[in-house]
Amino acid sequence: MNTTLFFQQLINGLSLGAFYALIALGYTMVYGVLRFINFAHGDVFMIGGFCGYYLTPRLLPHFTGSLTPLGPVVVLLVTMMICALLGIIIEKLAYRPLRGKPKLTVLITAIGVSLFLEYGGQFVFGPDPKSFPELVPDRAIEGTGALTVTTAQLTAFSIAIVLLVALTLIVKRSRLGMAMRALSNNPTAAALMGVNLDTIISFTFGLGSALAGAAGILYALSYPSIDPLMGILPGIKAFVAAVLGGIGNLPGAAVGGLILGIVETFVGGSEFSTYRDAIAFSILIIILLFRPAGLFGKTQAEKV
Amino acid sequence: MTHYRRIKQIALLVAIVLALVGSQFSGRINSYYLQVILFIGINITLAVSLNLINGYTGQFSLGHAGFMAIGAYTAAYLSTQHSAGFFQALGGVSNLSTALLFVWVLLAGGIAAAVAGFIVGVPSLRLKGDYLAIVTLGFGEIIRVLIQNTDAVGGPRGYSGIANYTTLFWTYAIAALTIYVVVSMIDSTYGRGFLTVRDDEIAAEAIGINTTRYKVTAFVLGAFFAGVAGGLYAHTTTYINPSGFDFQLSIQIVVMVILGGMGSTIGVTFAAILLTLLLEYLRFVAAYEWLPDFIRRVAANRMIIFSLVLIALMLLRPQGLFGTVGRRAGGGRMGGTPKLPKPAPGPTPN
Numbered sequence: 001m002n003t004t005l006f007f008q009q010l011i012n013g014l015s016l017g018a019f020y021a022l023i024a025l026g027y028t029m030v031y032g033v034l035r036f037i038n039f040a041h042g043d044v045f046m047i048g049g050f051c052g053y054y055l056t057p058r059l060l061p062h063f064t065g066s067l068t069p070l071g072p073v074v075v076l077l078v079t080m081m082i083c084a085l086l087g088i089i090i091e092k093l094a095y096r097p098l099r100g101k102p103k104l105t106v107l108i109t110a111i112g113v114s115l116f117l118e119y120g121g122q123f124v125f126g127p128d129p130k131s132f133p134e135l136v137p138d139r140a141i142e143g144t145g146a147l148t149v150t151t152a153q154l155t156a157f158s159i160a161i162v163l164l165v166a167l168t169l170i171v172k173r174s175r176l177g178m179a180m181r182a183l184s185n186n187p188t189a190a191a192l193m194g195v196n197l198d199t200i201i202s203f204t205f206g207l208g209s210a211l212a213g214a215a216g217i218l219y220a221l222s223y224p225s226i227d228p229l230m231g232i233l234p235g236i237k238a239f240v241a242a243v244l245g246g247i248g249n250l251p252g253a254a255v256g257g258l259i260l261g262i263v264e265t266f267v268g269g270s271e272f273s274t275y276r277d278a279i280a281f282s283i284l285i286i287i288l289l290f291r292p293a294g295l296f297g298k299t300q301a302e303k304v
Numbered sequence: 305m306t307h308y309r310r311i312k313q314i315a316l317l318v319a320i321v322l323a324l325v326g327s328q329f330s331g332r333i334n335s336y337y338l339q340v341i342l343f344i345g346i347n348i349t350l351a352v353s354l355n356l357i358n359g360y361t362g363q364f365s366l367g368h369a370g371f372m373a374i375g376a377y378t379a380a381y382l383s384t385q386h387s388a389g390f391f392q393a394l395g396g397v398s399n400l401s402t403a404l405l406f407v408w409v410l411l412a413g414g415i416a417a418a419v420a421g422f423i424v425g426v427p428s429l430r431l432k433g434d435y436l437a438i439v440t441l442g443f444g445e446i447i448r449v450l451i452q453n454t455d456a457v458g459g460p461r462g463y464s465g466i467a468n469y470t471t472l473f474w475t476y477a478i479a480a481l482t483i484y485v486v487v488s489m490i491d492s493t494y495g496r497g498f499l500t501v502r503d504d505e506i507a508a509e510a511i512g513i514n515t516t517r518y519k520v521t522a523f524v525l526g527a528f529f530a531g532v533a534g535g536l537y538a539h540t541t542t543y544i545n546p547s548g549f550d551f552q553l554s555i556q557i558v559v560m561v562i563l564g565g566m567g568s569t570i571g572v573t574f575a576a577i578l579l580t581l582l583l584e585y586l587r588f589v590a591a592y593e594w595l596p597d598f599i600r601r602v603a604a605n606r607m608i609i610f611s612l613v614l615i616a617l618m619l620l621r622p623q624g625l626f627g628t629v630g631r632r633a634g635g636g637r638m639g640g641t642p643k644l645p646k647p648a649p650g651p652t653p654n
Contacts, residue, residue: 037434094615094619098619101622102622103433104362104433105618105622106618107364107433108558108614108617108618109615109618111555111558112610112611112612112614112615112618113611113615114611115608115610115611115614116608116611116615118611119605119607119611120608120611122605122607123608236438236441236442239438274452274453275453277445277449278445278446278449278450280442281442281443281445281446282442282446284438284439284442285427285428285439285442285443288428288431289427289430292431292435
């Protein structure tokens, strides 16, 4: 592999990894507070894509002239709000009544919610792929030499970075973030200190789902064909990224996403490209067997 | 106990004889109905074998379709590639030699799936709950991708030209045998270990039960029957495709197990019959022109119904339809009332 191709694949891998990172953060946050895998998270990502699909033609024409750059930002923000709301509703209706019930019950419900969003989506949006409207003009950026960087890749990557920074600030600096960390650390103690668990759990779901929604739009910028089942594979892969980084660990999820994106792109460009979708699962299995706490996670002893 | 065992053996014998008698009439049944009847039998085998893993042993697996695929492909490959030599050795094509060939390929499919079950089970059964579910899902998908990349069995194009050896007799004899094996296993002294592993793994270990061995045994046995069911399926449809053995199929089998009640063989058998019939009936509903368009479209999308069944069951009746019937030992994980008045919300250490 020559150097140009190597760096090209690296760029493609990083931009793919950025989506995985955004989705993985939602998994990790929810796992942090509730200790369960929200299977429906990948489907919130899909709903984000469809929000963008329906909002763009309705919102973008209102932003003309000097306001043009604001259009895509508004679409992104509205999508994030819708997805946050969706996440909160899912938690309220499906998961909250099961709190304290056996883990398996919650897991099965999560699978049910995930299937419902996928096939309900097929029912509402139609099963065929739709071509995503051009939210930002997609073209190659000049002045990068032999490498190709598209505006979509650059936009997606930079917005992902901004969101990651914003999330870190919220979790580390805000009162809600502090409550979130307290809850993740010890829910009983947090409740005794006056943390309202319901509010914080809702907030966590909202935050994670907003990121997934944003990832949906950014993903559609680079891969402008969306369908109701598009969330399944990225969802599972982002979960792998979260486990890779150490589930419950925010920077870990981001790094895990980037690593997974890069590995997958390199395999996709090699002669093993038909095995591409099996890569994430192989990584997951290897990680869970040899380092179940992930790259950055702390190993916890099981208490009896 | 011996009395009970005798009853089970008689029941198995009666079921096999009934299957044999029923098989004589299969020529008179409309071929569509016959296929539905065969699918019911295959689904019973799949659901009861998954119930051994998910229900009795409490190891939530989402990879049953992968084992079924291995069985289906192995059996199909052997019966198409090696039938000529087999018939030659047995002196021509006859009812007996066909039966022997079929038993041989089904067994080979089952064994191949069991070997895969062992390879998958040994590492993944160290994990629990959500992790185990997602790893078995991952293995199922890896199996599918591997088959897709194997040109000898048609790769992504699928594998066609499989003889339709599956008859009503084979399907129901195997379904009955699966039920018999699983029930006898669970009722035996050895089999109580499965329930112990499910009800409390730590306590099981403390009283000297090798939990890993029990989990792997359940997994291998479940995979074996899934493989046999796959062989039956391949020789019913005569065409198989890797994408037919995806995650959706695993979910379908899981829904049967959950609907019937995890750890209740009667319930799971009943749920397999019910769901297969329901899914077929929905095809007709989707075609009824006098129904409102909305209902017809929901009926055409079986997975919406599955998802709603799953959510509603978990919220309203997590023990399944037959959760208390045929369920043994203790309240178990899925059923019963929580022991603590109100467990603290949020995480408990594992």
